[in-house]
Amino acid sequence: MSRMPVVRGPGPLSQLGSAVALGLGVGLLPGMASAQAGTSVTYSEDVAPIVQRACVGCHRPNSLAPMSLTSYQDVRRYAGRIADRTQRGGAMGTMPPWFVERGVGIQHFKNDESLTEAEIATIAAWVDAGAPEGDPSDLPAPRAFPDEPTWDIGEPDLVVDLPSFTMEANAPDWWGVVPAAPTGLTEDRYVAAMQVLEISDVEGGTGGNFIYHHAVFGASDPNRRTTGFWPVHEVGRNAEYFDLEAAPRLGAGAEFRVASAHMHSTDQTVTAHLRLGFKLHPIDYQPAHRINFLTFGNGEIDLRPMTKGQEVHFYHTLEQNMRVTTFEPHMHASGVRMCWEAIWGGRAETMNCVGYDHNWVKVYNYDADHAPLLPKGTLVHVTAFFDTTPDNANVVDPRNWQGLGHRSIDNMAIVFIPGVNLSDEEFQAEIARRRALHGLAEGEAMLGCPLCGYADVPVGQQ
DSSP states (O other): OOOOOOOOOSSTTTTTHHHHHTTTTTOOOTTOOOTTTTOOOOIIIIIHHHHHHHTTTTSSTTSSSSSOOSSHHHHHHTHHHHHHHHHTTTTSOSSSSOOEEEEEEOOOBTTOOOOOHHHHHHHHHHHHTTOOOOOGGGOOOOOOOOSSOOOTTOSOSEEEEOOOEEEOTTOOOEEEEEEEEEOOOSSOEEEEEEEEEEEESSSOGGGTTOOEEEEEEEEEOTTOOBOOOOOOEETTOOOEEOOTTOOOEEOTTOEEEEEEEEEOOOSSOEEEEEEEEEEEOOTTOOOSSOEEOOEEEOOOOOBOTTOSSEEEEEEEEOSSEEEEOEEEEEOOTTEEEEEEEEEETTEEEEEEEEEOBTTBOOOEEBOTTTSOEEOTTOEEEEEEEEOOSTTSTTOSOTTSOBOBOSSTTSBOOEEEOOEEEEOHHHHHHHHHHHHHHHTOOTTOOBTTBTTTTOSOOOTTOO
């Protein structure tokens, strides 16, 4: 991009003016005034590259999202809504669906889908300028897509399609088992990344047409022995990237099944199935560590109706040194935010705070050089935030009390923070690597690594 035309003001609508205040959901209104009318920001040169990178992967025909954004005419039609959804919540927009709060905790992830501040500002300035098209010769080359939803992990080495399931329109929720499907593997392989797509017979799954609330996977070999431990698929979930030194094993002849599925209906009959994609390590790969699938939560949920800012707290003490690879919150419809902090030796650090939208249950995979590196004895403290008022559009009836339960109108407060356990010697070696990589001086702190500021950490006495 050639220019950064504006810098956002303090308020979430400060640069949007009438484009957002009046144009939500209806694009641009005729005769709309603009304080930025003289700007040279155009769709072809400035906005189209952003849309190509961050939007059209889902917002295109026969994909997941409910509207196409593949042309100037498409984008202009929804310009006001796009500006609102990318800037809503101040520094954290709601589209693309990436809810890490900027300026709080670790900001380095393998799978960051967010727009930059400059990109958000560019979209706002373009909308305020009246959404000019510019010179079509400035357009970037259109991205090429297959006819079906695409993979964030790249073309998978292995694809497994589970059996289809049909939910009738306006039917009650359904829980049960989805039968197994073979992987076709003829030898053991280790998995580097995994992604699950819901393939539906209706267009625009995120337009309310997903039927899978969640799917708990199980995989077994021909002798019925469990092989690997796999992430839970949830509505709107993105890909999982496993630690490079600790990968789950998928055994020869393995088959996948959904040991526990929760499905819900929409206002139309929908037939869908889950498509599992795997990126595999080379055949000679051997993991150096085993994955620690750390999961914990609090079932003592007592949410009052019509109330913002309700909190549920839960804790866990690490019994071994741990490198955390992933942070994934899990709540239900009234959940709006989750934070986690690490407390060790009188020092408390917030690792991350993220927004939560039950239509997009996201997983955040840490960059390997910034992943939390926590000594044994660290107290992990998680805070889940809930909003049961009408301001939370996911709450069906804000007048109701909510407790623990499996339905979306009930609630949960759970965190998934998988990683790898490290021996004292391995932990010390990783600290030395981090210090050298980041050029840390003695006593210099590094967020997420309370001991990285010290060159000499006695083994076993962290």
